Amino acid sequence: MTGFLQTANARISVLLMSVLVVAVFAGSADAQQDDTASANKLAAVPVCSNNTGEQVQFNTTDRGRPGLAAGMAIRNGSGIPVVLRSNFGSAPRELQQFIDRHECAHHQTGDVDRPHPPRNGPEHLINEAVSDCVAIRRLRDEEGFGKEAFDKVTAALRADMAKIGFPEISIASRIRNISGCFENPASAGDLIRQVLQERGLPLK
Ligand SMILES: [Zn+2]
Numbered sequence: 001m002t003g004f005l006q007t008a009n010a011r012i013s014v015l016l017m018s019v020l021v022v023a024v025f026a027g028s029a030d031a032q033q034d035d036t037a038s039a040n041k042l043a044a045v046p047v048c049s050n051n052t053g054e055q056v057q058f059n060t061t062d063r064g065r066p067g068l069a070a071g072m073a074i075r076n077g078s079g080i081p082v083v084l085r086s087n088f089g090s091a092p093r094e095l096q097q098f099i100d101r102h103e104c105a106h107h108q109t110g111d112v113d114r115p116h117p118p119r120n121g122p123e124h125l126i127n128e129a130v131s132d133c134v135a136i137r138r139l140r141d142e143e144g145f146g147k148e149a150f151d152k153v154t155a156a157l158r159a160d161m162a163k164i165g166f167p168e169i170s171i172a173s174r175i176r177n178i179s180g181c182f183e184n185p186a187s188a189g190d191l192i193r194q195v196l197q198e199r200g201l202p203l204k
Pocket residue numbers: 021025102103106127128131
């Protein structure tokens with residue numbers, strides 16, 4: 001198994017956070033609509049290329065739940081790797097930045113070009129935990145996020161998850177994972193290299 005998930009605690013943590021990751025990043029069709037707070041300025045997009053060196057495009061979309069910022073990492077109809085940014089104006093800048101880098105990480109680790117693992121299965125949960133980890137470390141190392149900005153990310157995540165209806169234990173578990181990554185001095189690149197190596201994928 002991966003060094004990232006060596007301990008049983010880490011595994012449990014990842015499992016607990018799984019469900020809410022899907023909801024927050026894929027949107028939620030049956031959740032209540034929220035028309036408030038949709039006027040935040042959009043954050044600048046990060047540098048992002050996938051593991052084979054292709055440039056990733058960032059596009060805005062109106063799909064997803066109104067009032068809930070979400071992202072999606074896919075190849076578009078032309079085969080171009082893209083991150084779809086949905087309802088980003090409803091999120092504070094720090095959360096927008098986090099979602100961009102989380103979705104970018106799905107391209108960086110090769111997730112997008114691999115067969116999609118069963119939703120909420122262990123493999124899917126690990127992918128989500130890795131993307132969260134890469135995202136918060138990039139914000140720390142490239143954007144200078146300290147405790148205050150970190151708290152803005154986690155507070156916004158917490159609020160969105162609670163809005164969707166996730167239990168406190170799931171919210172706390174995900175934030176604990178992100179916090180552990182933030183406090184670990186290893187870089188986003190360290191983790192990406194490790195994942196690619198374990199998958200036998202190239203890094204360009
Ligand atoms: Zn994800």
